[in-house]
Amino acid sequence: MVDLSRRGFLRGRVRPKAEIRPPWALPENEFVDRCTRCNDCLKACPQVILVPGDGGYPTVEFSRGECTFCADCVTACQPRALLRRSEDAAPWPYKARVSDACLPKKGVECRVCGDFCDVRAIRFQPRLGGNPLPDIDIETCTGCGACVAPCPATAISIR
Numbered sequence: 431m432v433d434l435s436r437r438g439f440l441r442g443r444v445r446p447k448a449e450i451r452p453p454w455a456l457p458e459n460e461f462v463d464r465c466t467r468c469n470d471c472l473k474a475c476p477q478v479i480l481v482p483g484d485g486g487y488p489t490v491e492f493s494r495g496e497c498t499f500c501a502d503c504v505t506a507c508q509p510r511a512l513l514r515r516s517e518d519a520a521p522w523p524y525k526a527r528v529s530d531a532c533l534p535k536k537g538v539e540c541r542v543c544g545d546f547c548d549v550r551a552i553r554f555q556p557r558l559g560g561n562p563l564p565d566i567d568i569e570t571c572t573g574c575g576a577c578v579a580p581c582p583a584t585a586i587s588i589r
Contacts (some may be wrong), residue, residue: 550570
């Protein structure tokens with residue numbers, strides 16, 4: 431027999447598909463259990479990148495802009511589904527990824543993503559016979575999403 435209470439059915443909650451939650455979100459199961467979908471984190475976000483996702487749970491929409499990791503969403507979260515456990519805790523494990531739709535991979539000069547990366551995690555390595563390709567330093571990348579919206583080919587995602 432399946433325990434439906436673990437899936438949230440008995441509490442009126444449906445487990446949403448995996449989405450990028452606001453920074454410092456608890457692990458998904460705990461997040462969904464604690465989040466009341468009050469939207470206080472959405473209202474608190476000065477970048478306006480938090481939007482209701484599946485089931486009304488907050489998710490990050492990088493097409494609207496970048497996360498500055500200001501932690502206003504964490505402060506606003508009364509049920510503590512967003513919880514900054516220490517000052518040096520990473521906000522999330524996400525990093526930028528470049529797909530094959532990237533213009534330099536198709537022979538077109540473009541360095542827009544690198545121009546918007548404040549931490550300079552995106553560098554362009556020269557190569558013989560072609561445009562420089564973006565190279566993301568995973569150690570430096572914060573996953574802030576600043577590179578996503580300006581990409582003319584929508585070739586960058588945060589995963």
